[in-house]
Amino acid sequence: MAAPVFDKELFKRSVIYNVKTLYRKNIEEANTQQIFNAVAYAVKDQIIDGWMNTQKAQEEGDLKIVYYMSMEFLMGRALGNNIINLKAYKEAADALDELGISLEDVEDEEPDAALGNGGLGRLAACFLDSLATLGYPAYGCGIRYRYGMFKQKIVDGYQVEVPDNWLENGNPFELRRPEYTKEVKFGGYTTFETDAFGRNHYKQEGYQSVNAVPYDLPVLGYGNGVVNTLRIWDAQPVECFKLSSFDKGDYQKAVEQENLARNIVEVLYPNDNHYAGKELRLKQQYFFISASVQEAVAKYMRDHKDILKFHEKVCFQLNDTHPTVAIPELMRILMDEHNLTWEEAWEVTGKTCAYTNHTIMAEALEKWPIELFSRLLPRIYQIIDEINRRFLIELEERYPGDKEKVRKMAIIYDGQVRMANLAIVSGFSVNGVARLHTEILKNQELHDFYEFFPEKFNNKTNGITQRRFLLHANPLLADWITDHIGSEWITDLSQLGKLKIYADDERCQQEVLNIKYKNKVRLAKYIKAHNGIDVDPRSIFDVQVKRLHEYKRQLLNILNIMYQYNKLKENPSMDYYPRTFIFGAKAAAGYHTAKQTIKLINSVADVINNDASINGKIKVVFIEDYKVSNAELIFAASDISEQISTASKEASGTGNMKFMLNGAITLGTLDGANVEIVEEVGEENAMIFGLKANEVIDYEIHGGYIPMEIFNQDADVRKVLMQLINGTYCPGNIDEFRSLYNSLLNTQETDRADRYFILKDFRAYCDARETLVNWYKDGREWARKSILNIACSGKFSSDRTIQEYVNDIWHLRKVKL
Numbered sequence: 001m002a003a004p005v006f007d008k009e010l011f012k013r014s015v016i017y018n019v020k021t022l023y024r025k026n027i028e029e030a031n032t033q034q035i036f037n038a039v040a041y042a043v044k045d046q047i048i049d050g051w052m053n054t055q056k057a058q059e060e061g062d063l064k065i066v067y068y069m070s071m072e073f074l075m076g077r078a079l080g081n082n083i084i085n086l087k088a089y090k091e092a093a094d095a096l097d098e099l100g101i102s103l104e105d106v107e108d109e110e111p112d113a114a115l116g117n118g119g120l121g122r123l124a125a126c127f128l129d130s131l132a133t134l135g136y137p138a139y140g141c142g143i144r145y146r147y148g149m150f151k152q153k154i155v156d157g158y159q160v161e162v163p164d165n166w167l168e169n170g171n172p173f174e175l176r177r178p179e180y181t182k183e184v185k186f187g188g189y190t191t192f193e194t195d196a197f198g199r200n201h202y203k204q205e206g207y208q209s210v211n212a213v214p215y216d217l218p219v220l221g222y223g224n225g226v227v228n229t230l231r232i233w234d235a236q237p238v239e240c241f242k243l244s245s246f247d248k249g250d251y252q253k254a255v256e257q258e259n260l261a262r263n264i265v266e267v268l269y270p271n272d273n274h275y276a277g278k279e280l281r282l283k284q285q286y287f288f289i290s291a292s293v294q295e296a297v298a299k300y301m302r303d304h305k306d307i308l309k310f311h312e313k314v315c316f317q318l319n320d321t322h323p324t325v326a327i328p329e330l331m332r333i334l335m336d337e338h339n340l341t342w343e344e345a346w347e348v349t350g351k352t353c354a355y356t357n358h359t360i361m362a363e364a365l366e367k368w369p370i371e372l373f374s375r376l377l378p379r380i381y382q383i384i385d386e387i388n389r390r391f392l393i394e395l396e397e398r399y400p401g402d403k404e405k406v407r408k409m410a411i412i413y414d415g416q417v418r419m420a421n422l423a424i425v426s427g428f429s430v431n432g433v434a435r436l437h438t439e440i441l442k443n444q445e446l447h448d449f450y451e452f453f454p455e456k457f458n459n460k461t462n463g464i465t466q467r468r469f470l471l472h473a474n475p476l477l478a479d480w481i482t483d484h485i486g487s488e489w490i491t492d493l494s495q496l497g498k499l500k501i502y503a504d505d506e507r508c509q510q511e512v513l514n515i516k517y518k519n520k521v522r523l524a525k526y527i528k529a530h531n532g533i534d535v536d537p538r539s540i541f542d543v544q545v546k547r548l549h550e551y552k553r554q555l556l557n558i559l560n561i562m563y564q565y566n567k568l569k570e571n572p573s574m575d576y577y578p579r580t581f582i583f584g585a586k587a588a589a590g591y592h593t594a595k596q597t598i599k600l601i602n603s604v605a606d607v608i609n610n611d612a613s614i615n616g617k618i619k620v621v622f623i624e625d626y627k628v629s630n631a632e633l634i635f636a637a638s639d640i641s642e643q644i645s646t647a648s649k650e651a652s653g654t655g656n657m658k659f660m661l662n663g664a665i666t667l668g669t670l671d672g673a674n675v676e677i678v679e680e681v682g683e684e685n686a687m688i689f690g691l692k693a694n695e696v697i698d699y700e701i702h703g704g705y706i707p708m709e710i711f712n713q714d715a716d717v718r719k720v721l722m723q724l725i726n727g728t729y730c731p732g733n734i735d736e737f738r739s740l741y742n743s744l745l746n747t748q749e750t751d752r753a754d755r756y757f758i759l760k761d762f763r764a765y766c767d768a769r770e771t772l773v774n775w776y777k778d779g780r781e782w783a784r785k786s787i788l789n790i791a792c793s794g795k796f797s798s799d800r801t802i803q804e805y806v807n808d809i810w811h812l813r814k815v816k817l
């Protein structure tokens with residue numbers, strides 16, 4: 001494929017020119033934010049031709065396109081990544097240097113595009129990077145939230161949410177495309193007319209509507225000239241309220257339309273693995289899905305005649321159940337606008353839509369009350385109702401009289417519309433995101449569906465893009481790798497396997513340790529600047545960064561730190577290797593237990609960090625506002641990767657892969673993709689502890705776990721738990737952490753004490769952590785394991801994942817430029 005050429009002189013000229021025309025300034029006068037914009041526009045100039053050529057080549061080749069439908073795209077910053085994928089990072093940095101500008105400083109001016117919560121949204125972003133790099137035709141379809149994921153401030157130890165006005169200074173990479181505006185209708189009622197052949201034709205009337213206006217963002221492939229598109233939709237009122245309302249006397253309706261447009265894309269719901277059931281959320285879902293599906297059909301019809309072959313050129317991948325309304329929406333368009341019969345539309349839709357499941361957490365399952373759903377989307381509801389009616393007939397044929405099957409599998413049941421059931425029944429593919437997760441889906445959560453449609457189920461273990469999480473995030477390590485095995489790993493991560501021969505080489509071990517040390521110095525600076533805490537880069541950096549959720553068990557981590565601190569206090573002369581425990585996590589705004597856990601971490605940090613008697617041997621740091629851009633610094637600087645979820649609960653995890661790629665050793669349970677990580681690197685090069693998934697599931701089904709027994713038997717556990725309620729960490733309010741204490745021991749407040757088996761795994765975790773420290777003390781041995789982790793991380797590239805989606809689900813051909 002044609003490699004793009006980066007024109008350094010043109011780039012410099014255009015930076016100077018942009019500063020002048022945008023701000024009427026020269027380089028010396030402009031501030032860094034202005035320089036950022038000028039540089040970003042100069043980079044965009046170098047992208048545009050590739051963008052146009054890619055689309056042209058897709059159309060000329062009549063290539064099938066995948067539409068990755070997702071409520072979330074956690075893109076992070078674009079500038080550095082775009083320059084990297086232009087293969088021009090060093091040239092661009094030099095060019096700017098000649099203008100007296102530091103590329104790194106300029107990059108730091110860019111706000112993260114935080115249009116996602118956590119793993120699910122970041123996975124979508126990695127997938128786009130891989131799709132473009134592999135040269136497959138793809139659109140990401142999402143929402144242009146006015147406010148993305150909130151910014152987190154820590155005030156007095158508590159999380160405070162601050163709006164993320166990421167578009168405040170504009171977004172230089174986006175392109176508004178009003179010519180592709182689509183109208184999206186809500187509410188009203190359906191009517192029908194019967195034609196001469198007895199067929200009913202449905203129409204929605206008395207509705208309110210909004211215009212969906214697309215903004216396109218370029219997604220660059222690495223060094224191949226391919227530029228795909230992330231299309232995010234903004235909402236605009238259909239008619240300008242001021243012009244229309246008074247003449248028509250329809251004041252109320254005009255105001256409502258304007259409000260609908262204003263509210264619909266206002267903010268991302270900050271829930272990860274949790275479904276809140278808000279009406280506005282369903283509006284958001286239908287809004288971007290209707291616009292995306294309408295445009296996909298319109299685009300297809302521009303170059304094709306036969307709508308019955310739509311699925312030969314289009315695939316919709318539904319990122320979790322959030323975009324599932326794509327199924328009835330496509331049915332609607334095919335029947336009501338293209339005159340297909342039900343059977344024809346059903347066939348095309350079924351062959352177009354595929355669903356990815358990302359969780360087994362019950363609280364994440366989307367179920368909408370019929371009343372709400374049918375009021376907001378009357379025609380869509382009608383279609384779902386018919387899908388359900390027909391499916392129940394099939395169920396009855398297969399399992400006559402089996403009420404239990406209906407209870408579990410019906411799409412509409414007990415007053416609710418169940419989106420996962422709709423996605424499974426209607427689409428042609430259902431995939432989990434790690435091998436263990438898919439097995440749990442098949443054998444437990446979705447067992448009935450697996451029996452009914454075994455051919456639909458498949459696994460696609462998640463992956464991450466090495467372009468962002470190694471090449472950009474860890475330039476020292478990236479260069480070291482390239483020096484040893486060449487640069488092919490950038491687009492073929494399995495090449496890292498070639499590093500295995502260096503694991504025992506003393507010089508290589510030393511080099512890898514040095515690189516880690518430098519990255520720890522870089523992170524220590526960030527921590528000093530942002531937290532005001534001094535941390536010693538020679539201590540072990542033991543890191544847990546991810547969303548705050550009970551099942552991820554940050555509480556287990558901090559309780560263990562409290563335990564270690566107790567031991568050190570009891571015996572100040574004990575042999576104790578210095579450790580820095582680093583946390584980063586946002587909690588959903590309404591998730592009380594999660595927020596209390598943040599408060600606990602900060603309170604413990606306060607006490608320990610200020611206790612002179614332990615000589616700084618333990619430091620605890622909570623990094624404020626964990627997000628993609630600071631994650632890049634954190635992974636590169638980590639020694640230990642904490643992946644300690646209750647086994648069976650973490651569908652995959654992707655942070656685990658980012659740590660591994662950067663040479664951290666995994667401390668984890670056999671959950672999600674950890675299972676496959678250990679399989680790749682070998683048990684002796686990772687530290688696994690705790691209950692297995694089947695043991696957890698067994699306790700959940702049959703009971704038999706009594707946390708109070710552990711409390712009574714284990715004096716160390718008892719001491720730590722008592723410190724939650726005796727004011728040790730919160731002298732001003734001894735009840736501050738009582739709810740955490742209760743969640744572990746009290747059966748009154750929750751249906752089950754210690755739902756996430758924290759006390760059950762406590763001892764095993766303590767032991768595993770100690771063993772790791774012993775490994776660390778032997779520097780050479782640690783370096784060996786670290787190199788092996790890097791060398792064995794090849795499987796976890798999202799390039800591999802995407803190729804599997806292409807082979808098994810999407811069946812795409814590559815674009816030829």
Ligand code: NBG
Pocket residue numbers: 118119120123272273274320358359364433462650651652653654672
């Ligand atoms: C998350 C899982 C993670 C997984 C990502 C990406 C949701 C609903 N699920 O384990 O919790 O890595 O999806 O698949 O956010």
